Amino acid sequence: MSTIRLGDEAPNFTAESTEGKIDFHNWLGDSWGILFSHPADYTPVCTTELGTVAKYKAKFDQRNVKVVALSVDGLQSHEGWINDINETQNTVVNFPIIADEDRKIATLYDMIHPNADSKLTVRSVFVIGPDKKIKLTITYPAATGRNFDELLRVIDSLQLTAYHKVATPANWNNGDDCVIVPSVTNEEIPRLFPKGYKEIKSYLRMTSQPNLN
Numbered sequence: 001m002s003t004i005r006l007g008d009e010a011p012n013f014t015a016e017s018t019e020g021k022i023d024f025h026n027w028l029g030d031s032w033g034i035l036f037s038h039p040a041d042y043t044p045v046c047t048t049e050l051g052t053v054a055k056y057k058a059k060f061d062q063r064n065v066k067v068v069a070l071s072v073d074g075l076q077s078h079e080g081w082i083n084d085i086n087e088t089q090n091t092v093v094n095f096p097i098i099a100d101e102d103r104k105i106a107t108l109y110d111m112i113h114p115n116a117d118s119k120l121t122v123r124s125v126f127v128i129g130p131d132k133k134i135k136l137t138i139t140y141p142a143a144t145g146r147n148f149d150e151l152l153r154v155i156d157s158l159q160l161t162a163y164h165k166v167a168t169p170a171n172w173n174n175g176d177d178c179v180i181v182p183s184v185t186n187e188e189i190p191r192l193f194p195k196g197y198k199e200i201k202s203y204l205r206m207t208s209q210p211n212l213n
């Protein structure tokens with residue numbers, strides 16, 4: 001078991017998946033990535049989650065994010081279950097699902113929380129940047145389906161910080177004003193934020209979302 005913290009390199013692995021063998025780092029390439037686990041195939045909440053992820057493919061593509069799911073079930077189980085997901089969720093699963101039967105990856109990423117369930121993975125989420133570093137971890141319990149709009153919101157925030165030197169305030173949503181990161185000096189602001197900014201306090205400087213017209 002290893003603890004994975006923000007800023008750590010995402011441990012690499014090879015795995016069998018429904019789209020063939022994956023070398024995780026090679027598979028990610030220059031993309032952002034989401035690795036997420038679910039407790040088991042043929043379970044109701046997981047069925048809705050994987051259907052939702054399939055429907056969000058274009059939203060992840062727009063953000064240059066590759067998504068891969070994982071559970072400790074085998075490939076045959078995944079393949080049968082995909083038919084059910086496609087049928088019941090009205091979609092086509094368009095991302096790989098890793099078969100981690102020996103729990104190698106679940107152990108590497110600490111996805112089994114024995115006091116919750118001794119054998120099955122919890123609902124872990126890891127967002128990985130193009131530098132292969134861990135940018136976000138979230139853990140949900142088995143009975144709570146994830147909010148994938150929240151994941152998109154966080155990815156938008158992470159990318160605004162990475163590419164535009166802004167952070168996002170409480171309850172921020174796409175289009176709302178952003179916070180200029182503290183490492184930007186007032187002298188740099190006119191060049192970086194030509195649309196202007198508002199200094200509420202010396203440490204609280206707001207600007208309109210920089211990647212919008």
Ligand code: BEZ
Nearest residue numbers: 039043044045046142143
């Ligand atoms: C589900 O995926 O539906 C689920 C799994 C474990 C406990 C409760 C729900």
